[in-house]
Amino acid sequence: MKFVDGGVCAAKGFLAASVYSGIKQNILSKDLAIIFSEVPSVAAGLFTTNKVQAACVAVSKAHLKNNKAQAIIVNSGNANCCTGKQGLLDALQMAKVTAKTLNIKPEDVLVASTGVIGKAMPMGKVINNIPLIARKLNIKDSTEAAHAIMTTDTVKKELAVSFKIGKHAVTIGGIAKGSGMIHPNMATMLCFITTDAAIDAQALKAALKYSVNNSFNCISVDGDMSTNDMVLILANASAKNRLITIKTKEAFEEFKAGLFELTKSLAKMIAKDGEGATKLVEVLVKGAKGEKDARYAARSICNSPLVKTAIYGQDANWGRVAAAVGYSKAAVSEKSLSIYFGDTKILSNGKPLNPDENKLKSILSEKEIKITVDLGLGRSSATMWTCDLSEEYIRINAKYRT
Amino acid sequence: MKFVDGGVCAAKGFLAASVYSGIKQNILSKDLAIIFSEVPSVAAGLFTTNKVQAACVAVSKAHLKNNKAQAIIVNSGNANCCTGKQGLLDALQMAKVTAKTLNIKPEDVLVASTGVIGKAMPMGKVINNIPLIARKLNIKDSTEAAHAIMTTDTVKKELAVSFKIGKHAVTIGGIAKGSGMIHPNMATMLCFITTDAAIDAQALKAALKYSVNNSFNCISVDGDMSTNDMVLILANASAKNRLITIKTKEAFEEFKAGLFELTKSLAKMIAKDGEGATKLVEVLVKGAKGEKDARYAARSICNSPLVKTAIYGQDANWGRVAAAVGYSKAAVSEKSLSIYFGDTKILSNGKPLNPDENKLKSILSEKEIKITVDLGLGRSSATMWTCDLSEEYIRINAKYRT
Numbered sequence: 102m103k104f105v106d107g108g109v110c111a112a113k114g115f116l117a118a119s120v121y122s123g124i125k126q127n128i129l130s131k132d133l134a135i136i137f138s139e140v141p142s143v144a145a146g147l148f149t150t151n152k153v154q155a156a157c158v159a160v161s162k163a164h165l166k167n168n169k170a171q172a173i174i175v176n177s178g179n180a181n182c183c184t185g186k187q188g189l190l191d192a193l194q195m196a197k198v199t200a201k202t203l204n205i206k207p208e209d210v211l212v213a214s215t216g217v218i219g220k221a222m223p224m225g226k227v228i229n230n231i232p233l234i235a236r237k238l239n240i241k242d243s244t245e246a247a248h249a250i251m252t253t254d255t256v257k258k259e260l261a262v263s264f265k266i267g268k269h270a271v272t273i274g275g276i277a278k279g280s281g282m283i284h285p286n287m288a289t290m291l292c293f294i295t296t297d298a299a300i301d302a303q304a305l306k307a308a309l310k311y312s313v314n315n316s317f318n319c320i321s322v323d324g325d326m327s328t329n330d331m332v333l334i335l336a337n338a339s340a341k342n343r344l345i346t347i348k349t350k351e352a353f354e355e356f357k358a359g360l361f362e363l364t365k366s367l368a369k370m371i372a373k374d375g376e377g378a379t380k381l382v383e384v385l386v387k388g389a390k391g392e393k394d395a396r397y398a399a400r401s402i403c404n405s406p407l408v409k410t411a412i413y414g415q416d417a418n419w420g421r422v423a424a425a426v427g428y429s430k431a432a433v434s435e436k437s438l439s440i441y442f443g444d445t446k447i448l449s450n451g452k453p454l455n456p457d458e459n460k461l462k463s464i465l466s467e468k469e470i471k472i473t474v475d476l477g478l479g480r481s482s483a484t485m486w487t488c489d490l491s492e493e494y495i496r497i498n499a500k501y502r503t
Numbered sequence: 504m505k506f507v508d509g510g511v512c513a514a515k516g517f518l519a520a521s522v523y524s525g526i527k528q529n530i531l532s533k534d535l536a537i538i539f540s541e542v543p544s545v546a547a548g549l550f551t552t553n554k555v556q557a558a559c560v561a562v563s564k565a566h567l568k569n570n571k572a573q574a575i576i577v578n579s580g581n582a583n584c585c586t587g588k589q590g591l592l593d594a595l596q597m598a599k600v601t602a603k604t605l606n607i608k609p610e611d612v613l614v615a616s617t618g619v620i621g622k623a624m625p626m627g628k629v630i631n632n633i634p635l636i637a638r639k640l641n642i643k644d645s646t647e648a649a650h651a652i653m654t655t656d657t658v659k660k661e662l663a664v665s666f667k668i669g670k671h672a673v674t675i676g677g678i679a680k681g682s683g684m685i686h687p688n689m690a691t692m693l694c695f696i697t698t699d700a701a702i703d704a705q706a707l708k709a710a711l712k713y714s715v716n717n718s719f720n721c722i723s724v725d726g727d728m729s730t731n732d733m734v735l736i737l738a739n740a741s742a743k744n745r746l747i748t749i750k751t752k753e754a755f756e757e758f759k760a761g762l763f764e765l766t767k768s769l770a771k772m773i774a775k776d777g778e779g780a781t782k783l784v785e786v787l788v789k790g791a792k793g794e795k796d797a798r799y800a801a802r803s804i805c806n807s808p809l810v811k812t813a814i815y816g817q818d819a820n821w822g823r824v825a826a827a828v829g830y831s832k833a834a835v836s837e838k839s840l841s842i843y844f845g846d847t848k849i850l851s852n853g854k855p856l857n858p859d860e861n862k863l864k865s866i867l868s869e870k871e872i873k874i875t876v877d878l879g880l881g882r883s884s885a886t887m888w889t890c891d892l893s894e895e896y897i898r899i900n901a902k903y904r905t
Contacts, residue, residue, distance in 0.1 A: 153829030153837050183825050185839065185854045191545075219855045227680025231553050263618035324512020406808070407900055414901025420620020423585050424730050427555030433584065435555050452587045454620045498809055499893075 102264040108243030111261030112297035113339035116140045118237035119249035122230035124178035128279030131249035136173040142335040144170035145306045149330040156184035156192035157212040157314035168302035174199045175213040191222040202235040207493040247276040269342035276392040279371030292332040299338035300345040308357040318365035319485040320372040323405040377493030387457040387482035394431035395483035401429030409490035419460035504666040504829040510645030511675035513663035515741035516541040520639035521651035521780040524632035526580035533651035538575040544722035546572035547708040551732040557584035558594035558613040570704035577615040586623040593624040602789030606639040649678040660772045671744035681773030694734040701740035702747040710759040718766035721887040723805040749885035774888040779895030788876040789884035796833035797885035803831030811892035
């Protein structure tokens with residue numbers, strides 16, 4: 102498996118283009134994009150579990166019922182959420198106009214939005230600009246599409262991996278956005294994935310579920326879960342490999358590994374670019390009684406404002422890690438609890454080791470920091486990622502809407 | 504019922520004194536205090552539900568088994584948590600030396616600590632200073648005791664209420680500390696309460712549980728739950744009222760109301776003085792299917808960093824309130840969801856009303872802000888309190904330990 106350029110256009114038969122339509126205030130930033138497969142694709146999606154959901158979530162879910170899609174229309178700057186009936190009509194119209202312009206069926210268009218909640222979509226701007234994007238769709242501009250879905254992100258998230266299934270080269274590419282309202286246990290952001298693999302709907306869904314569960318569902322920026330999050334994947338079979346199904350075990354595992362590598366890398370990019378983040382933190386919890394417990398404990402550490410501020414301050418305040426593990430739902434016994442910062446053991450079976458403070462300072466001055474917690478109660482483990490919490494997070498979010 | 508001066512020494516027969524022992528670095532701040540009842544008292548306590556618990560929690564729980572106590576020794580600057588066997592021996596010794604000095608039984612001394620986790624208690628300093636405090640115990644210095652338990656608190660929390668039970672004046676007073684690691688669903692901080700009421704152990708426990716559940720368990724600063732939190736109450740019967748029991752219904756309700764008033768007021772003081780806080784936020788969730796749902800939704804709003812930063816930025820970003828309600832465990836239907844900032848309705852049954860922005864700005868410029876959410880699904884409600892989230896929270900917590 103190797104990483105390749107091209108993002109969401111790296112796989113054969115996928116195009117992408119974007120424009121500035123006027124939804125965002127900054128005229129230098131794109132805010133409306135279309136991702137298009139030249140042929141109809143098998144498709145799957147995972148969506149926010151928030152009970153307040155944006156109109157686009159309802160529309161995309163409905164359009165995925167037949168497991169097919171050919172295009173994704175996505176805007177940033179407005180979430181089209183808490184917008185009542187009109188919001189639903191607007192999301193449907195986004196699909197309709199895109200379908201008409203691209204000469205495909207409305208049911209084959211998926212819709213995504215991100216931005217402010219509770220403002221009516223400026224539909225005139227959206228509708229006027231869809232034909233402009235369509236006209237540009239002879240290009241493969243994944244990078245501009247990756248830019249067009251950004252909100253408070255500071256860098257675009259765009260990746261692709263390529264590997265062989267049998268004798269056929271298969272490519273999976275994706276773009277993502279994150280930054281705020283990032284919380285595990287759901288899609289947690291926008292991510293659009295394209296692949297030229299030939300794969301049936303059941304296998305595609307299974308691979309997506311596995312990959313998201315171990316990547317996007319394992320990151321946390323602020324513990325807030327968005328109303329708009331979705332991960333969509335389109336597979337257009339242009340690689341001409343033998344059809345992957347759950348039963349073609351080896352090929353399925355290869356595809357799943359490729360997809361997981363892509364989503365894990367994108368997830369880490371999102372955690373690293375969390376609002377105001379200066380460091381990426383990897384949390385490994387091992388020795389748990391079961392996988393659920395390992396996840397509970399890791400999530401609790403990743404969500405703790407006190408742990409995250411200590412990391413920001415490069416302060417080896419491991420007591421906050423112990424406290425966060427202790428209030429998680431995991432089975433925890435102080436007597437068997439061990440904590441490491443980097444490779445340095447700080448707490449050993451409940452006993453503080455008081456390691457050299459300068460060594461800890463140097464570990465915490467790195468850009469990427471690993472915290473390991475051994476619960477000492479079993480054999481299960483989980484890895485999650487988060488970022489530190491800085492004044493910049495506050496500054497960004499105190500003034501985001503206005 | 505009226506508020507009176509004197510805090511933890513307002514009730515008859517209670518003394519308090521404190522010293523600077525050298526646990527804290529700042530020699531201008533007290534860090535060791537004793538609260539003492541001249542006669543043995545009925546006592547009750549509630550403790551952190553964190554699975555990692557400080558040594559003092561274990562000791563105080565054990566010493567409360569007979570529902571009696573006469574003194575509380577408390578230090579700030581060191582949590583005596585994650586300190587292994589030695590920590591437990593140290594906490595026991597704090598009780599022992601205090602008991603010997605005051606000529607009471609070690610089992611009648613309760614122990615509390617707050618501060619950094621994972622550092623050995625400087626027991627020499629503690630033991631040397633206990634006789635010094637005891638010698639000062641001819642005074643009623645509640646205010647200095649309130650100062651001695653502060654960590655990152657910016658103001659002392661000290662209150663007392665007085666009311667009649669039958670013909671007898673009864674007083675309940677308390678001191679508390681909060682600031683960080685404040686999260687509902689447990690004691691969430693240190694609070695010591697004294698009363699001269701004559702009340703049996705069962706009634707005292709019941710009244711304490713009710714009051715804490717609706718006050719300290721309804722505030723949130725950062726969602727982090729501490730390892731050391733406890734609420735202790737001593738009742739020494741000096742008011743000479745007829746003994747309150749669960750069966751003396753009217754008197755019990757009067758006592759409970761007084762205790763709740765005290766704890767609610769102290770809890771709001773803690774929320775208002777949350778680390779870096781500039782505003783107190785009261786969240787009322789009504790129209791819930793059940794009380795649990797109302798609490799889930801209110802807690803979710805109170806814990807949301809995005810809601811808290813928006814309040815700090817005086818930005819009426821109500822979409823974040825909708826999102827936080829949506830990802831709570833409560834039953835929520837967007838169609839019946841209404842949101843108010845102050846008295847101004849912003850969302851009505853899922854429909855945005857777009858109220859005057861200047862009106863909202865003026866509401867959000869106040870020091871105390873009320874957010875009301877009507878789930879429109881039932882008749883249950885819950886009130887919780889939180890504070891806004893500012894850059895100062897980050898600054899405090901990035902450097903707390905060092």
